[in-house]
Amino acid sequence: EPEVTQTPSHQVTQMGQEVILRCVPISNHLYFYWYRQILGQKVEFLVSFYNNEISEKSEIFDDQFSVERPDGSNFTLKIRSTKLEDSAMYFCASIQLTDTQYFGPGTRLTVL
Amino acid sequence: GENVEQHPSTLSVQEGDSAVIKCTYSDSASNYFPWYKQELGKRPQLIIDIRSNVGEKKDQRIAVTLNKTAKHFSLHITETQPEDSAVYFCAASIPNTGNQFYFGTGTSLTVIP
Numbered sequence: 001e002p003e004v005t006q007t008p009s010h011q012v013t014q015m016g017q018e019v020i021l022r023c024v025p026i027s028n029h030l031y032f033y034w035y036r037q038i039l040g041q042k043v044e045f046l047v048s049f050y051n052n053e054i055s056e057k058s059e060i061f062d063d064q065f066s067v068e069r070p071d072g073s074n075f076t077l078k079i080r081s082t083k084l085e086d087s088a089m090y091f092c093a094s095i096q097l098t099d100t101q102y103f104g105p106g107t108r109l110t111v112l
Numbered sequence: 113g114e115n116v117e118q119h120p121s122t123l124s125v126q127e128g129d130s131a132v133i134k135c136t137y138s139d140s141a142s143n144y145f146p147w148y149k150q151e152l153g154k155r156p157q158l159i160i161d162i163r164s165n166v167g168e169k170k171d172q173r174i175a176v177t178l179n180k181t182a183k184h185f186s187l188h189i190t191e192t193q194p195e196d197s198a199v200y201f202c203a204a205s206i207p208n209t210g211n212q213f214y215f216g217t218g219t220s221l222t223v224i225p
Contacts, residue, residue: 031211043201045212056212091155099144101213103155
């Protein structure tokens, strides 16, 4: 069964540095998402992406965040200048058209 | 936007007993309600879902019920086993808004052998 993949599994960075988290959604899926989960808390929506543009974003997704689909397969989340509070698990998800979202294994981001 | 509340936050049951987790949502336009199971350090995995045109759905030991009038839905796990121990998240989705999920705060279920 096809799965969403994410790299790296763990990223450690210094505060103020830029990070890029990578996702490969399931190939025939059309909607892509990034979610964040701070340790011990619920999964929070960051942004949805459809037809090569952002369709929705939450208040968490401020100017330091950006997303891109640079080619036909990758979907990236960039954090321009990381803060301590950006430390979390970041999940990518995708759906074909509606309903069931399939989550990737996550990238654990640690900002020191 | 949508607000999803989930209770309880922790739940311990004896192996073989049933577990019930409840969620409420605020936006009557929500029409899709998935439940995810998340084991420690792993991705959320869909275990069951229900759409607003259905009141109940069952898959072996797992069932979900939906009350649209009251805007609440529940997960029922019967004959619990130790491998059911995990964090369970409910979610709601509103159509035509990018289909993002609004998650509940999670329930940590422990099944005691």
